[in-house]
Amino acid sequence: MVLTDTMSDDHWRLTYNGYDPAKEGQREALFTLGNGYFASRGAAEESTANHIHYPGTYLAGGYNRLNSDIGGKVIEHEDLVNWPNWLLLKWKHEDGDWMELETSNIIEYSQSLDLRSGIIERQIHTADKKGRETRIISRRLVHMRYPHLGAIQWHFKPQNWSGNITVHSALDGTVRNSGVDKYRKLEGKHLRKHQTGQFKENGIYLKVETSQSETRMCQAAGTAILPGDSFSSIKKETIEAEEYIAQEFTFPVKENREVIIEKIIALSTSKDHAISDTVSEAQKAISRAMSFEELSKEQNEAWQEIWSRCDTEINCGTSHEQMLLRLHIFHLFQTLSPNSIDLDVGVPSRGWTGEAYWGHVLWDEVFIFPLMNLSLPELTRSLLMYRYRRLHEARHNALANGYKGAMYPWQSGSNGREETFGFHYNVLTGNWIRNDFQIQHHVNSAICYNVWQYFQVTGDYEFLSFYGAEIMLEIATFWASKATWSEHKRKYEINHIIGPDEYHTRYPGSDKPGINNNAYTNIMAIWVLKHARRAIEVLDERSRLQLTIRLRITKEELYRWDDISQNMFIPFSCGGKIITQFEGYDDLKELDWNYYKQQYGEILRLGGIMEKEGVDINRFKAAKQADVLMLFYLFSSTELVQLFETAGYKFDPKDIPLNIEYYEKRTSHGSTLSKVVNSWVMARCHRDKSWHNFNTALVSDFEDIQGGTTPEGIHLGAMAGTVDLIQRCYTGLEMREGALWFNPQLPDDLTEIEYPLYYRGHWIRFHLTQNQLKLTCYTGWSDESIDVYVKEHRYQLKKGEEKIFQYDKKMVKAEK
Ligand code: BGC
Numbered sequence: 066m067v068l069t070d071t072m073s074d075d076h077w078r079l080t081y082n083g084y085d086p087a088k089e090g091q092r093e094a095l096f097t098l099g100n101g102y103f104a105s106r107g108a109a110e111e112s113t114a115n116h117i118h119y120p121g122t123y124l125a126g127g128y129n130r131l132n133s134d135i136g137g138k139v140i141e142h143e144d145l146v147n148w149p150n151w152l153l154l155k156w157k158h159e160d161g162d163w164m165e166l167e168t169s170n171i172i173e174y175s176q177s178l179d180l181r182s183g184i185i186e187r188q189i190h191t192a193d194k195k196g197r198e199t200r201i202i203s204r205r206l207v208h209m210r211y212p213h214l215g216a217i218q219w220h221f222k223p224q225n226w227s228g229n230i231t232v233h234s235a236l237d238g239t240v241r242n243s244g245v246d247k248y249r250k251l252e253g254k255h256l257r258k259h260q261t262g263q264f265k266e267n268g269i270y271l272k273v274e275t276s277q278s279e280t281r282m283c284q285a286a287g288t289a290i291l292p293g294d295s296f297s298s299i300k301k302e303t304i305e306a307e308e309y310i311a312q313e314f315t316f317p318v319k320e321n322r323e324v325i326i327e328k329i330i331a332l333s334t335s336k337d338h339a340i341s342d343t344v345s346e347a348q349k350a351i352s353r354a355m356s357f358e359e360l361s362k363e364q365n366e367a368w369q370e371i372w373s374r375c376d377t378e379i380n381c382g383t384s385h386e387q388m389l390l391r392l393h394i395f396h397l398f399q400t401l402s403p404n405s406i407d408l409d410v411g412v413p414s415r416g417w418t419g420e421a422y423w424g425h426v427l428w429d430e431v432f433i434f435p436l437m438n439l440s441l442p443e444l445t446r447s448l449l450m451y452r453y454r455r456l457h458e459a460r461h462n463a464l465a466n467g468y469k470g471a472m473y474p475w476q477s478g479s480n481g482r483e484e485t486f487g488f489h490y491n492v493l494t495g496n497w498i499r500n501d502f503q504i505q506h507h508v509n510s511a512i513c514y515n516v517w518q519y520f521q522v523t524g525d526y527e528f529l530s531f532y533g534a535e536i537m538l539e540i541a542t543f544w545a546s547k548a549t550w551s552e553h554k555r556k557y558e559i560n561h562i563i564g565p566d567e568y569h570t571r572y573p574g575s576d577k578p579g580i581n582n583n584a585y586t587n588i589m590a591i592w593v594l595k596h597a598r599r600a601i602e603v604l605d606e607r608s609r610l611q612l613t614i615r616l617r618i619t620k621e622e623l624y625r626w627d628d629i630s631q632n633m634f635i636p637f638s639c640g641g642k643i644i645t646q647f648e649g650y651d652d653l654k655e656l657d658w659n660y661y662k663q664q665y666g667e668i669l670r671l672g673g674i675m676e677k678e679g680v681d682i683n684r685f686k687a688a689k690q691a692d693v694l695m696l697f698y699l700f701s702s703t704e705l706v707q708l709f710e711t712a713g714y715k716f717d718p719k720d721i722p723l724n725i726e727y728y729e730k731r732t733s734h735g736s737t738l739s740k741v742v743n744s745w746v747m748a749r750c751h752r753d754k755s756w757h758n759f760n761t762a763l764v765s766d767f768e769d770i771q772g773g774t775t776p777e778g779i780h781l782g783a784m785a786g787t788v789d790l791i792q793r794c795y796t797g798l799e800m801r802e803g804a805l806w807f808n809p810q811l812p813d814d815l816t817e818i819e820y821p822l823y824y825r826g827h828w829i830r831f832h833l834t835q836n837q838l839k840l841t842c843y844t845g846w847s848d849e850s851i852d853v854y855v856k857e858h859r860y861q862l863k864k865g866e867e868k869i870f871q872y873d874k875k876m877v878k879a880e881k
Contacts, residue, residue, distance in 0.1 A: 090776025101402030145424020209367035235311035283343035380817035393784035419778025429782035455481025470542025501578035510589035541597030556634035691742035741786030
């Protein structure tokens with residue numbers, strides 16, 4: 066790992082020195098501040114959207130639909146709305162132009178994100194054409210304890226001049242959605258009915274409404290120039306335009322004398338709980354708001370509460386990995402925080418940090434929930450409720466497509482209908498390509514898997530009996546109706562679907578979307594059918610009866626589920642050693658990977674490259690991301706062997722490395738999720754390669770390894786996945802059969818891991834080195850002891866107890 070000179074080695078702080086317009090978009094995404102309710106990109110306060118800057122503000126789950134013309138066809142799309150820009154704060158000399166980084170002489174510039182407190186700071190030292198030097202220290206927060214508040218503070222100091230300045234503090238509703246190049250051809254004007262006004266002495270507000278979903282938002286702002294009493298001569302002016310309101314303050318400043326400028330904003334929407342109307346709520350919040358200093362103190366405390374649940378410490382030689390790991394945890398909990406509990410929001414694949422994937426919810430939560438289950442399971446429950454509330458829509462989706470049960474959409478937004486856009490824009494060619502991703506039905510199995518994992522960690526029977534089991538049963542019913550009997554194979558099949566690898570969307574030469582018998586999809590369907598049955602078994606008799614009657618699940622239907630899982634077709638090749646990605650995969654051509662690597666260097670975006678070359682990638686054994694390998698990611702070898710056995714196949718876990726090697730060679734890793742999976746599956750057989758993959762996944766956004774996707778939003782799945790690799794993979798942590806299982810195996814470079822984890826009413830501090838494991842059951846509400854298996858040896862742990870185990874590759878010895 067190379068420490069770049071832009072990096073501070075403080076492992077709680079991400080710092081960049083110098084201003085780099087080419088990197089600004091990426092930094093804006095990485096410096097996004099959020100609180101699980103709303104988020105704003107880390108754009109410079111003085112900027113507006115252009116080819117360098119994009120100051121987006123997003124409301125968790127704030128969507129709106131628009132129609133766009135795609136080649137003469139009107140298509141509706143649902144977007145994560147970019148709301149008015151409250152960040153806008155700029156200044157000028159009375160006789161000069163507004164200060165902009167692009168036109169100023171930048172003497173010194175740095176920006177840093179304090180992960181401990183969620184505060185960003187910019188230090189700007191500029192000079193204008195007349196040589197007047199000014200220093201500004203800008204600090205900003207989006208409040209974690211008061212989710213409706215955001216705040217900016219400027220320490221403004223003229224270095225070598227005195228004179229009059231004008232400060233402009235605005236709420237800008239002229240914004241539109243234009244944060245993603247590929248979607249620029251789509252309509253992006255979501256806001257209408259702008260209403261502006263003033264209140265109290267220094268208050269302004271802007272109210273808007275989305276054009277279709279009719280969500281109203283009011284932003285109110287109060288700006289103060291401090292110390293107030295020294296400015297008897299502040300000239301104040303309010304500027305009101307159609308979609309914009311601002312206040313301008315003109316006042317004298319003196320050489321070397323610091324002035325403080327504070328802008329506090331409040332944001333209220335018609336989706337909020339416990340409100341009267343958005344305007345009065347936002348104004349009230351401003352009237353009651355504290356000073357920036359007081360707000361930052363409470364911000365710090367609120368983040369400490371979060372960190373106490375999830376901070377994950379590692380020792381691997383440098384502090385760089387530690388900082389990135391914390392950056393990833395930070396992004397997870399500012400996207401989805403305790404403030405999100407009870408909001409009707411799902412897990413957006415790119416956080417609320419940009420507009421890629423239209424802010425939709427895909428299957429990425431399968432990479433995110435494991436981490437959340439161990440630190441804030443209440444939040445997982447709330448996020449699973451996003452799915453439960455859309456179960457009815459999923460039922461309709463199944464029915465409309467000729468199936469039973471519930472078929473969740475591949476891309477989900479406001480109400481759970483299928484939001485997958487029928488076209489995909491290739492920026493390399495400028496072409497719209499047909500997009501059939503809505504048949505990535507494997508998302509359903511991921512949802513089912515997530516419900517069960519949550520139940521395993523929490524033992525939350527209420528959730529299972531009221532909501533979770535119903536989701537699981539309806540998804541099982543869907544798979545049972547999707548599976549068809551092949552007389553020829555004497556097996557069940559699942560056809561016309563797309564697996565996780567998005568490069569294979571149909572057979573070469575065929576116009577019909579979908580491939581058949583994707584091994585991952587089929588195995589997951591077996592898992593779903595088995596576990597939906599288990600979910601009913603663990604329920605009390607009344608719930609079981611009521612649920613099965615309500616869902617019309619008869620004994621015959623259950624027998625059919627068993628029949629399907631016991632007779633599911635799984636394609637194999639190489640004499641049963643290699644799990645074939647899908648039926649017919651073996652007939653595809655090998656890709657000349659060397660050619661593409663030599664020609665293009667970086668081939669993460671192989672799909673786009675081949676489309677540009679006019680070559681159909683469907684013809685080749687080339688995957689975008691882990692597909693078969695997902696099986697080794699989600700299941701232990703024991704579980705996997707059992708799943709194969711259920712379907713009547715013998716799979717030897719000794720062949721796992723063979724499969725890893727086979728698919729690793731044929732994957733471009735065009736999704737950041739892929740490296741997480743590869744790191745995971747290699748953890749036991751190639752520890753060095755696993756560590757290497759982990760490090761690549763760790764810098765996915767920090768280095769924008771896909772060359773341009775990070776500015777459009779960070780990759781939340783990959784971020785959470787890296788933390789999960791530390792927490793569960795290298796420790797061999799599993800939650801199954803009502804117990805915690807540890808089977809640690811650290812990569813050579815990783816010498817220590819420490820983090821708190823939650824399990825069934827206990828908080829356990831987990832400390833691991835290359836040969837010692839320490840478990841401290843330090844707090845919790847449960848008086849029951851828990852079963853802990855360390856390398857298959859059973860122990861028990863109670864509240865207040867600490868146990869130390871010495872271990873090596875084979876054996877384990879308990880010390881206390
Ligand atoms: C991946 C999907 C993923 C999506 C959002 C795509 O590149 O292929 O598996 O759900 O990104 O993260």
